Amino acid sequence: MLQKNRRFKVFLNMLLEAAIIFASYHAAVYIRFFALKGVWNPIIEDASTELLILLYSLCTVTLFYLYHLYIPVHRLRLFKELSKLILLSLVSVLILGSVLYVMRFEEFSRLTLLIFLMLFSCILCVKRVFWHRIAALRYAQGIGMERVILIGSGRLAEEYYQDLTEYPQFGRRVIGYIGADPHAGLGEYLGGLERIEEILEKVPCEEAVVALEPEETAHIQAVLNAAGKEGLRVSMIPFYRAYFPSHPTIETMGRSVLIDLRATPLDNNALAALKRVFDIVCSALLLIVLSPLLLIVALIVKLESPGPVLFSQRRVGLNKREFNMYKFRSMRVNSESDTAWSRSADPRRTRFGSFIRKYSIDELPQLINVFTGDMSLVGPRPELPYYVYRFKESVPLYLVRQQVRPGMTGWAQIHGLRGDTSIEARVKYDIWYIENWSPALDLRILWKTALGGFINTEELRTEVKVS
Secondary structure, eight states: OHHHHHHHHHHHHHHHHHHHHHHHHHHHHHIIIIITTSOOOGGGGOHHHHHHHHHHHHHHHHHHHHTTTTSOGGGSOHHHHHHHHHHHHHHHHHHHHHHHHHTTOTTOOHHHHHHHHHHHHHHHHHHHHHHHHHHHHHHHTTOSOEEEEEEOOSHHHHHHHHHHHHOGGGOEEEEEEEOSSOOTTSSOEEEOGGGHHHHHHHSOOSEEEEOOOGGGGGGHHHHHHHHHHTTOEEEEOOTTGGGOOSSOEEEEETTEEEEETTOOGGGSHHHHHHHHHHHHHHHHHHHHHTHHHHHHHHHHHHHHSSSOSEEEEEEEOGGGOEEEEEEEOOBOOOSOTTTOOOOTTOTTBOHHHHHHHHTTGGGTTHHHHHHHTSOEEESOOOBOHHHHHHHHHHSTTGGGGGGSOOEEEOTTGGGTOOSSSOHHHHHHHHHHHHHTOOHHHHHHHHHHIIIIITSOOOOOOSOOOOO
16 A cells, blocks of 8 residues: 555656646746747647647656656655756757757747756756755654664664664654564664564554574565565665675576676666767867867977877776777876876976876877777776786776776766875775766766866875785
8 A cells, every 4th residue: 555655646746747847838938939029929829839748748757757756755865866857857858859850840949948948947956855855854853754663683773773863864763673682772672583473463664674684584584474464565684785786786587586786877778878979979079179279289299398299008998998098298208108107296297298287188188089989088097907907906896997988087086086096995986986877977077077176186106006
C-alpha cells in the first residue's frame, strides 16, 4: 500500500509539473507578443501547436522521471536536483526548437523559446526549493518521517543510526532495533533476533533495515521471511559495502546475481555520446574563438628559444591506449621530457614558458586532442606511460582512471591537485568523479576552472617515490 501511495504521489507531481510547463508556454507567448510587442500572435490559437506543447510537456516530465527527478526529497540533494533539472530543461527546449524548425513553424519566435525555458525552469526550481524546505521543517519536527526498525546491533547498525540522527532531512526515524544484545547508542532495544517475527507483528513501521554483521548472515532468511509476512519494505546494508562504488550496477545472469563494482554513468551509451558531442562542439568553438591568442602564443614561443612551437608527448588515455598530447612548449628542449615532472622552480623553463604555464595557456593545444577524441574537456589528467606502469603497482585503483577519457581539467585539478602533487589524493578525487559523473558535474568543474582553476599553483617536491 505504501509503495502504491508513493507511485500515486509521483504521478500527481508529474501532472502538476507538466501543467506548469504547459502554462509557461502560454505565459511566454503572452510576454513575447503582447507585453513586449503589443500584438497577439495568432499561433496561440493553433490546435496543432497546442497539441505539440502538450506532448512536449508530458515528454519533458517523462524525461525528468527517467533521470530520477521524482525520487523522495530526502534521497536527492537539492543542488544536484536543480542542476539536473535545469540541464534537462535546456536539452528538451533545444529538441523542441529543432522539431519546430523541421516542421517549419516559421512564425515561432526563438525569443519565445528562451522566455519559455526561463519561465518553466525557474518556476520548477522554486517549487522544488519550496518543497525541500517544507519537507526539512516537517522532518525537523518529526512529522512525516518513515518509521524504521533496525535489524542488527553491530558497527553497521550504529553507523546507520548515527547518520539518521545527524541528518533528519533523510526523512527516516529509527523506532527501535532488534539484535543479539542490547547496545548503547541505538535507541530502544526491542528484543533478540529469535523474536523478530513477533516484534515486527506488534511494532508499527514502514521499513526494516537489515544491518547484520558477517557472523550473523545465517539470520538473513528469517529476517526476510518475517518482514515479507508483514508486508514491510526491506533495505539491506551489506557488510562488504566498503568495496562498493557510488552507483553499483546489479545484473542477473541465470541464477547468478552480479554486482558490477566498477560501473560508471558513462557506461550508458547515450550519456557517453552526450559528453562526446559536448566535447566536439565546445572544442571546435574554442579553437575558433581562441585562434588569435593561439597564434600570438605560438609566435612568442618560437622567437624566445629554438625548438618546435608545440610540445608533443606520449600520454596514457582511455582503456590504457597511448596518444600524443599537445602543449605549447614552455621549456628548453631537453632529454628528460618523458620521465621528469616539471616543478615550480624548474630550471628548464623559459621566461614566457613560466608565464603560460602559470595560467595554463600552454595547455590550450589540447583542444585538438579533445576534438579528435583522445581527450575530453573534463576528466582525470593524462599521465606519462613511464609513471602509469609504476603507479599501478604502488597506488591502489590507479588504472581505474583509464575507464574514461582524460581531461584538460578535472575534479582533482579544481581542488588544487595538479602537477607534482599527491598521486594518492588525485586518484581518490578522480575515482569519485568517474563514479559520480553527470553533465551537471562537468559544467560545475568547467565553471570553477573558469573562475580560477586554471591557475597553476604546483609546489616543488624534492622526491617522487615509485616502486
